[in-house]
Amino acid sequence: xxxxxxxxSLYQIYPRSFQDLNGDGVGDLNGITFRLDYLxxxxxxAIWISPFFTSPMTDxxxxxxxxxxxxxxxxxxxxxxxLLDEAHARRIKVMIDLVPCHTSDQHxxxxxxxxxxxxxxxxxxxxRDKHNGKExxxxxxxxxxxxxxxxxxxRQYYLHSFLPTQPDLNWDNPEVRQAMQxxxxxxxxxxxxxxxxxxxxxxxxxxxxxxxxxxSNFYGDPDSYGAFVHDHCKHxxxxxxxxxxxxxxxxxxxxxxxxxxxxxxxxxxxxxxQYREVIxxxxxxxxxxxxxxxxxxxxxxxxxxxxxxxxxCGDNLPFFCVGNHDQPRVRSRLGFERARALQxxxxxxxxxxxxxxxxxxxMENGQLTDADIRDNFSPNHTPVDSRDLxxxxxxxxxxxxxxxxxxxxxxxxxxxxTFINVxxxxxxxxxxxxxxxxxxxxxxxxxxxxxxxxxxxxxxGNGFILxxxxxxxxxxxxxxxxxxxxxxxxxxxxxAEIIASTHSLDLIxxxxxxxxxxxxxxxxxxx
Ligand code: NOJ
Numbered sequence: 001x002x003x004x005x006x007x008x009s010l011y012q013i014y015p016r017s018f019q020d021l022n023g024d025g026v027g028d029l030n031g032i033t034f035r036l037d038y039l040x041x042x043x044x045x046a047i048w049i050s051p052f053f054t055s056p057m058t059d060x061x062x063x064x065x066x067x068x069x070x071x072x073x074x075x076x077x078x079x080x081x082x083l084l085d086e087a088h089a090r091r092i093k094v095m096i097d098l099v100p101c102h103t104s105d106q107h108x109x110x111x112x113x114x115x116x117x118x119x120x121x122x123x124x125x126x127x128r129d130k131h132n133g134k135e136x137x138x139x140x141x142x143x144x145x146x147x148x149x150x151x152x153x154x155r156q157y158y159l160h161s162f163l164p165t166q167p168d169l170n171w172d173n174p175e176v177r178q179a180m181q182x183x184x185x186x187x188x189x190x191x192x193x194x195x196x197x198x199x200x201x202x203x204x205x206x207x208x209x210x211x212x213x214x215x216s217n218f219y220g221d222p223d224s225y226g227a228f229v230h231d232h233c234k235h236x237x238x239x240x241x242x243x244x245x246x247x248x249x250x251x252x253x254x255x256x257x258x259x260x261x262x263x264x265x266x267x268x269x270x271x272x273x274q275y276r277e278v279i280x281x282x283x284x285x286x287x288x289x290x291x292x293x294x295x296x297x298x299x300x301x302x303x304x305x306x307x308x309x310x311x312x313c314g315d316n317l318p319f320f321c322v323g324n325h326d327q328p329r330v331r332s333r334l335g336f337e338r339a340r341a342l343q344x345x346x347x348x349x350x351x352x353x354x355x356x357x358x359x360x361x362x363m364e365n366g367q368l369t370d371a372d373i374r375d376n377f378s379p380n381h382t383p384v385d386s387r388d389l390x391x392x393x394x395x396x397x398x399x400x401x402x403x404x405x406x407x408x409x410x411x412x413x414x415x416x417x418t419f420i421n422v423x424x425x426x427x428x429x430x431x432x433x434x435x436x437x438x439x440x441x442x443x444x445x446x447x448x449x450x451x452x453x454x455x456x457x458x459x460x461g462n463g464f465i466l467x468x469x470x471x472x473x474x475x476x477x478x479x480x481x482x483x484x485x486x487x488x489x490x491x492x493x494x495x496a497e498i499i500a501s502t503h504s505l506d507l508i509x510x511x512x513x514x515x516x517x518x519x520x521x522x523x524x525x526x527x
Pocket of ligand 1: 099199
């Protein structure tokens with residue numbers, strides 16, 4: 001049985017950047033509560049809040065020092081309970097982030113673990129001796145550099161798949177798995193409706209800690225993460241077993257959902273089957289569709305990716321995304337028109353359509369200088385590769401700090417706030433914001449968009465057009481996306497009626513079974 005029966009959309013909030021209510025330049029939980037009416041009016045059914053737990057913030061909350069408390073910068077547990085109640089009062093479900101593979105180095109578990117080799121928590125993390133005077137193996141960290149840091153206190157290395165301040169938990173230790181399951185229960189008992197599960201590939205690694213293979217297709221820095229095929233440092237032999245255990249916790253509760261972070265890994269080949277086996281055994285679990293981040297602009301491949309993902313999901317709820325807090329803004333990657341076409345498509349895909357905060361108003365990457373960079377994953381501390389680009393403050397209005405805060409925010413507000421902002425776009429019937437609102441309303445009103453089947457239409461006779469047929473009982477919907485920059489004509493079912501499009505109807509020509517739409521247009525018809 002599918003869970004989250006009434007959820008057709010999920011809105012991701014990066015809490016530092018959504019709304020600052022206490023005037024310190026950083027967003028907070030009360031800020032989110034304050035903006036719930038906006039989300040409800042937009043037509044959002046569920047929110048996912050990126051980490052707000054106690055943390056020294058070296059990775060802005062993905063370095064957790066207490067899994068069961070709120071960092072003072074975001075508020076307190078009572079603020080979270082209020083947010084939960086207020087969201088539920090508006091029939092909005094609340095999903096939070098679970099960060100199971102690593103803690104902060106300030107977490108009491110790690111503080112104990114590093115204190116001595118015979119501490120009871122020693123085996124909660126991965127400690128190893130030097131190997132020939134060096135790191136135990138060649139594993140690299142995703143945030144740059146080696147995945148091992150030498151700790152003078154006990155003269156051993158500890159493993160960290162990300163920053164040195166994010167030591168990896170040892171999931172082969174049953175106590176660790178138990179502790180993490182209890183974290184899930186803590187939040188589910190409080191009434192949280194779902195968990196987005198971070199970096200799940202790290203729960204099992206090669207127990208022998210063998211070297212990763214060299215990636216012979218890589219021509220960049222031979223020392224970097226991409227220079228290796230990650231055939232030993234992730235998806236180890238116990239991956240499915242531990243994932244099953246974690247997903248089972250969700251089965252203990254009614255109507256909860258778990259969504260695993262998942263990115264295809266070309267070097268490793270098809271890793272889907274490992275996930276598919278688990279999610280199909282646990283109907284309340286799923287993974288995210290992140291193929292759009294590849295920026296591949298090709299109708300046929302896009303359709304193929306969607307169908308592939310849906311097949312892998314089986315009966316489980318799909319989660320379609322175009323961006324998140326780790327990817328440059330979709331509008332900056334593709335340009336306004338192409339991004340809008342993709343967002344249109346995303347809002348008409350089955351299951352849950354996920355919106356990263358600000359994408360609904362077409363926010364662009366921030367305009368940042370070296371001095372603005374806060375993300376420690378940027379190896380050179382330059383804006384070029386920094387995730388800060390997609391984390392700038394939400395643009396509510398055209399004022400100096402965009403209605404996000406009364407004071408200078410932690411990251412600069414984009415100058416384009418003067419025309420890209422909620423207040424302005426609410427007034428414009430053709431804005432991307434109103435396009436989102438209309439399509440989200442359709443998703444609510446017409447179950448076909450959440451629950452209907454999806455099939456690629458191969459008969460448009462036009463290679464630039466991605467055609468999709470959705471079907472539920474006697475209803476049929478047709479979605480066409482023009483991947484070319486010039487108008488295209490193609491065939492449609494004669495009696496289908498246009499009900500939404502990215503472009504004004506003045507630019508669309510329909511004559512019986514012939515339809516002509518502008519470049520980068522998305523159109524929805526119903527029969
Ligand atoms: C994936 C998260 O999305 C990212 O933001 C974070 O830095 C890493 N995992 C480490 O937790």
